[in-house]
Amino acid sequence: MDALLERLRAGLPAEALITDPDVTASYAHDMASFCDAGTPAVVVLPRSVEEVQHVMRTATALRVPVVPQGARTGLSGAANASDGCIVLSLVKMDRILEISPVDRIAVVEPGVVNATLSRAVGELGLYYPPDPSSWEMCTIGGNIGTASGGLCCVKYGVTAEYVLGLEVVLADGRLLNTGRRTAKGVAGYDLTRLFVGSEGSLGIVVKAVLALRPRPPQQLALAAEFPSAAAACDAVCRIMERGHTPSLLELMDRTTVRAVNAMASMGLPESTEALLLCAFDTPDPAADLAAVGELCKASGATEVVPADDVAESELLLQARRSALPALETVKSATMIDDVCVPRSRLGAMIEGTAAIAEKFGLTIGVCAHAGDGNTHPVVCFDHTDPDESRRARASFDEIMALGLELGGTITGEHGVGVLKKEWLARELGEVGLELQRGIKSAFDPLGLLNPGKLF
C-alpha cells in the first residue's frame, strides 16, 4: 500500500491522489443496484495522458488492479471498485480538443460530459446523437465504455456508431492509437469498435475521435393512448413496417405513467394501459405524425394527441425522461433491466414481463425504447423485505431468460458489468466466451483492468 502510493506520487501531482477513506468510499460504486463493490486503495484523478500512463505502469509493476471510472452513472456495476484497487477517474480530463464542421468530427478527452459536447457541437450546427438518460452527468468515456444508447437510437443508433478512433493507454502503460479521423477506413481489425462497450477491461480511453451529424430540425412528437400494451406494440410494428423513420418511439406502461404523474404531476392519462410517444425530426414532421397517428388508430389507439409545437413535444419527452426516477419512488428500491428483443417480439416481451410480475407478486413498470425493441422493466421492491428482495432478483433473472428465449439480448445498452456477468455466458455460449477471454488476454495478460467485470 505504501509502496503503491509512493510510486504513484512520483509521477502525479498531490491533488491527483485521494487516499482519505471517507472520500475514496464515495467512488466505490456506480448507480447499479445489487452489485457488490470493494474498497479502493486509492482514487487517482489524472489530467493528462502521461499521468494515465504513469498510473498503468505503476499498476503493472505492482500488480494492482485498476478500475476506470467516468461519472459513475452506469447501471450494471461496471465501474464498481474492487478491494485494494486503484480507482482511475477520468473526469478531470474533460477538454474538447477540436470540432470540425467540414470533417464532421469532434476530438475529445474522456471526461467531457455528454451534454457539454452536445451543446458545443450544437452551436456549430452539428449534432452528437447519443443521449442516455444521464446525459447531463455522464461522460463520453463512460458512454464509450458501456456503448450507451438513449432515446435517439431508433433513428441514430448507439454510441458505437459515432466512435471513429481512439487513443488508449494499455494495461502496461503503452499508448495505442486505433481507427481514424476519416469517414471510412478498413485498415486491419476494427480495434476501435472492440473498445466500445468493453467496460474498461481492455485499456483506458484517453482520447476519442467522434463522428458528428448535421443538426436536424427540432423534433415534433405525438402521444397515443392504447387499451393494451399489445395494441401499442402492434402500432410500433406497423410504423416500422411502413418505412417510417421516427427520431423517437417510446412506450410507457400504466405503472410507469402513474409513477410519472405521481412524481411530477405531468397530467399524463392515468387510465391508459400503454402510452406511445413518437417523434419526427424530418422536414415535415406534422405530415409524418399524421400518418403515424392513423397507424396508431388502426392498431386500436383510443386517443392520439400530436404536440402543437416544440415546447409541447419537449414536455412529452420530459415525461419519458422522468420514467426511471419516477419508478424509483414507487418502492424503496428498483432493479432496472435492459432486455432488447427483435421489435416484432416486443409485444411478447412486455406481456411476458407482466406475467412474471404477477407470478412473483411484484410491481414491474415497463418503459421501452419501443422502436428498438429495447425494454427497461423496472422491478420495484422493498429492499428491507428479504422475501420481496429475493423475488425481485428472481423476476429479474426470468426477464432476461425471456429476452433470450425471444431471440433477444440480455443488454441493449446498459452493459454487463457485475450485474449480468453470469448471464453473459448464457448469451454468448462456450465458444463465444472462450474467444472473448482470448481477446482480454491479448490486451491485458495480467488481468489488471477492471477485474471481475463482464466475465
Added chain:
Amino acid sequence: MDALLERLRAGLPAEALITDPDVTASYAHDMASFCDAGTPAVVVLPRSVEEVQHVMRTATALRVPVVPQGARTGLSGAANASDGCIVLSLVKMDRILEISPVDRIAVVEPGVVNATLSRAVGELGLYYPPDPSSWEMCTIGGNIGTASGGLCCVKYGVTAEYVLGLEVVLADGRLLNTGRRTAKGVAGYDLTRLFVGSEGSLGIVVKAVLALRPRPPQQLALAAEFPSAAAACDAVCRIMERGHTPSLLELMDRTTVRAVNAMASMGLPESTEALLLCAFDTPDPAADLAAVGELCKASGATEVVPADDVAESELLLQARRSALPALETVKSATMIDDVCVPRSRLGAMIEGTAAIAEKFGLTIGVCAHAGDGNTHPVVCFDHTDPDESRRARASFDEIMALGLELGGTITGEHGVGVLKKEWLARELGEVGLELQRGIKSAFDPLGLLNPGKLF
C-alpha cells in the same frame, strides 16, 4: 495431398470438390494487380454449414491453409490462393434465408450476390445500402470480409454498419455465433465487427444478419464542372459544412472524364478539370440540388447541370460507375489505390497525387467518393515496360505515404490483402500490430486462415 483429398471427400459430395489444375488455377486470384498468387491444392464449394465445418476440421487436422473466397472481385489480393491451400469458395451458399420488414433485417448465406439481395429487399420496400462497384457480381460474404463501401457511403456508411450478427465456422471447425438480430445489443466485446474487414483471417462467415433501411425516394443528381480539382474540393467542403446530406458526392478528374467518354461516348464535358456529381434521395431533392448548385458556383463551378429526372440521374451515375473500367482501357494495366483522408484534406490529396503523377511521368486518373474524402487514384501504365511498371509501383507507394501524411488511411474500402500489407504496419504502428496479431492468434492459433494476408 492424397490424404487431404481423401479426407475432404469423406464429408463432401463429389461435385463440391474441384481438383483439375486448369480449373483450380482460375480460382487462384482476385482482381488486384501486382499481387502474387499460389497454386491451390483443391477448390471446395460447400453448400452447408456442416460441409464448411468438415473442411475446417480437415484443414486443422492436416495443417493445410485455407483461403476463403466469394466472387473474387476484390482489389487487394485478399482472396489470392497460397501454394497447396484449400480454396474455400462460398458462392454456392447463396440462399436468402429471411427478410423481415418489421425487424428490418435480412438473414443470408455468404454467397448471396449483393445485387440479388438489394433487389429482393427492394421488392419489400426495403433498402440494403452497401453498393460496391462490383455489386452485380460480388457476394455478401466478400463484402463482409473486406468491409466494402460504395457510392452510398457518404450518407449510408459502409458494410460494417449493416452487419448485426454472424454465424462463423472457426479454424478448428467449431461454430461461433456473434451479435444479434436486435436493433441494439452490447453483450460482451463486439466480435461481429471484428470479423467485418478481417479478410477471412479469423473464421469463415456462413450466415449473416444484416440491417436494412426503409427504401428512400429515388435519388436526383446534378453534375458540376470546375476549372480545377481544388475548386471542386472546395465545393465538397462547403456542401458538407452547410449540413447537407447528399446520397452521393463523387468527383472525377479530367483523365477519368476523358476515359469514360472514350469508352462509352457518355458525352461528359471533355474540357472540364473536375466533374462533381451530387445526388439527394430526400423528400425534395430538387430544392437540395438547387442549394448545392449555388455552393458549387460559389466555389467557382463553370457549369451546373441538374438532372431533369431519375433517368438522367441514372445516366450520370452510370458514367461514374464506368470510371474504373474506363481507366483500365487507358494503358495495358492499372493499379487502383484507395486512400481516404479527412474530407478537409481532399484537395491536398488530389493535388499531391497530380504532383506524384508528374514526378514519375505517369497517367494517374482520380475518381473519388469525395464526400468521404476517399480517393481512388488509378495508376495507368504499360505492364510490358519494366521501367514504367517500376515507376507505377513507386507512385502507388508515394500516394499511400501522402494519404498517411494528411491524416488519412491507406485503405478506405478495398482492404489490405497482399497489396498493402507492408503499409498496414506503417499505419497501425508497432503496438497496434502486436495487438492485431494477438487477436489473430486467439482465433486461429495455427495460422491456417488466409495466411500471408493483412500482416
